[in-house]
Amino acid sequence: xxxxxxxxxxxxxxxxxxxxxxxxxxxxxxxxxxxxxxxxxxxxxxxxxxxxxxxxxxxxxxxxxxxxxxxxxxxxxxxxxxxxxxxxxxxxxxxxxxxxxxxxxxxx
Amino acid sequence: xxxxxxxxxxxxxxxxxxxxxxxxxxxxxxxxxxxxxxxxxxxxxxxxxxxxxxxxxxxxxxxxxxxxxxxxxxxxxxxxxxxxxxxxxxxxxxxxxxxxxxxxxxxxxxxxxxxxx
Numbered sequence: 001x002x003x004x005x006x007x008x009x010x011x012x013x014x015x016x017x018x019x020x021x022x023x024x025x026x027x028x029x030x031x032x033x034x035x036x037x038x039x040x041x042x043x044x045x046x047x048x049x050x051x052x053x054x055x056x057x058x059x060x061x062x063x064x065x066x067x068x069x070x071x072x073x074x075x076x077x078x079x080x081x082x083x084x085x086x087x088x089x090x091x092x093x094x095x096x097x098x099x100x101x102x103x104x105x106x107x108x
Numbered sequence: 109x110x111x112x113x114x115x116x117x118x119x120x121x122x123x124x125x126x127x128x129x130x131x132x133x134x135x136x137x138x139x140x141x142x143x144x145x146x147x148x149x150x151x152x153x154x155x156x157x158x159x160x161x162x163x164x165x166x167x168x169x170x171x172x173x174x175x176x177x178x179x180x181x182x183x184x185x186x187x188x189x190x191x192x193x194x195x196x197x198x199x200x201x202x203x204x205x206x207x208x209x210x211x212x213x214x215x216x217x218x219x220x221x222x223x224x225x
Contacts, residue, residue, distance in 0.1 A: 032212065043112075043201050043216035044152070087151075091212045094140065094205060098152040 003027060003090040009103040012082075018075040020102050022088030025069040031091060035062065035073050037084040038101070044087065047073065078106045111135055112204050114217035121192055122225055128188045129220045131202030137182035138204035142214060143175075146199040158185050192224045 005023045012018040024033060032051050036044040048055055048062045050071070055062045061074040075082055087101040111134040121127050131141055140159050144152040156172075158164040158179035166172045176188040185204075189196055199221050203214040 034213065036216075038152075041199070041219070041221070043114075043203075043219045046213065046215065049211075049213060094212050095154060095157065096142070096152075096203075096212075096214060097154065098144075100151050 003092070003097065004033075004088045004099055006086070006088055006099060006102040008100060009105070011105050011107055012075075012078045014080060014106050014108050015077055018073075018078040018082065018104055018106070020073040020075075020086050020088075020104065021070065022073070023070045024088070024090045027068055027090045029068075033062070033064065033071050034089045034091070034096070035060070035086065036089065037082075037086045039084045047086075078104075080106050080108065082106050110206070110215045112138075112202065112215045112217040114200075114202055114220050116220060117218060118221045118223075120223045120225060123193050124191055126188055126190045127192055127222060128186055129200055129202075129222075131185045131187070131204070131217055133183045133204045133215070136204075136206055136215075138185075138206065139182065140205040141179055141185040142203045142205070143177060143185075143187050144201045144203070146201060146219075152201060155187075189222065192222070194224045197222055197224045 032049050034049040035047040038044045050062045064071045083106045085101040085103050089096050113132045115130045143155045146152045155170045156164045156166045158177045160179050164177035179185040201219040203216040
């Protein structure tokens with residue numbers, strides 16, 4: 001079983017920020033949290049990862065709570081092309097266990 | 109950088125035949141590659157982990173004699189589905205991990221859709 005839990009689906013208006021939550025209460029102190037997304041019939045695409053500090057790149061921002069039990073992926077200005085399934089992953093060693101993810105629908 | 113390719117992207121075969129899928133890291137060396145399977149409307153499921161030059165490690169419930177994995181070089185891993193049957197029809201995805209370092213970041217290929225008639 002995945003070590004993370006996410007809501008099954010979310011909607012977001014185009015141009016608005018999409019905030020995708022993830023609970024990972026059993027994560028250990030030295031385990032990173034990774035975010036990937038999968039657009040239909042494609043391989044997963046890396047978005048961002050973090051350990052303790054908040055992270056930002058050209059795609060998204062990752063906010064990790066101080067106790068590291070949860071995190072939020074933020075897409076600052078969602079577009080229709082951001083419609084995808086988003087996976088939050090806390091690895092078992094080097095292995096990724098994919099949960100069902102969150103299906104984000106960006107609406108025009 | 110960190111591009112992973114798969115070939116073929118789509119294959120249809122008759123029941124009982126074998127199908128080979130290639131996974132290549134194009135611009136980096138991958139000491140570890142992973143093979144996943146994804147059925148429609150489901151999440152990815154890890155099938156096996158392969159390290160260059162050694163035998164693959166299979167997840168529970170995955171038949172090693174049916175899904176042959178070879179990782180002969182630092183840039184190529186192959187998955188052969190032997191004696192394929194319709195229930196093996198699925199989306200097969202590989203990923204590669206850059207060797208060394210503390211990061212477990214995986215780079216995924218575009219996937220191979222297998223349809224067994």
